[in-house]
Amino acid sequence: MNYKVKFQATLFLLILGMFSISCISNVEEQLEDPDINVEVSFKSSVKPIIDARCTSCHSPSGGTFPNLTNYDEVKAKAERVKIRVDNREMPQGSTLSDAQIKTIVDWVNEGALDN
Structure with a gap:
């Protein structure tokens, strides 16, 4: 595998990891924030x-x-x-x-x- 492909793969994984972490923390913030209305079923x-x-x-x-x-x-x-x-x-x-x-x-x- 050449350097360019390794770099692109690493960059992709890094971006994917950052995206996942931001989604998780956003969900946690919503669950902890009492001002966010979640409709009760x-x-x-x-x-x-x-x-x-x-x-x-x-x-x-x-x-x-x-x-x-x-x-x-x-x-x-x-x-x-x-x-x-x-x-x-x-x-x-x-x-x-x-x-x-x-x-x-x-x-x-x-x-x-x-x-």
Whole structure:
């Protein structure tokens, strides 16, 4: 391999490495910056919390109103759910982590979208 080809290959790898590092640090900055809004997904973030921590009581088989087994029911009671969760009144006999509470509160504050 001649000098020119080695130089080009080295330069390419150097540029590729710098690009990769800059992408990684940019993602880390976004994750650490609380001012960057990341939309909370009902399907992948909120529903799993509700299914795991709420529907054992708040379902037709659980017998406690409101029913929280589907998006329409949760959306209809979103503000109430937010307040009760944020005040740590729900779930009764258990607690949600700060991250779970923030997820639900943020989702409601973002308009309780079906996303």
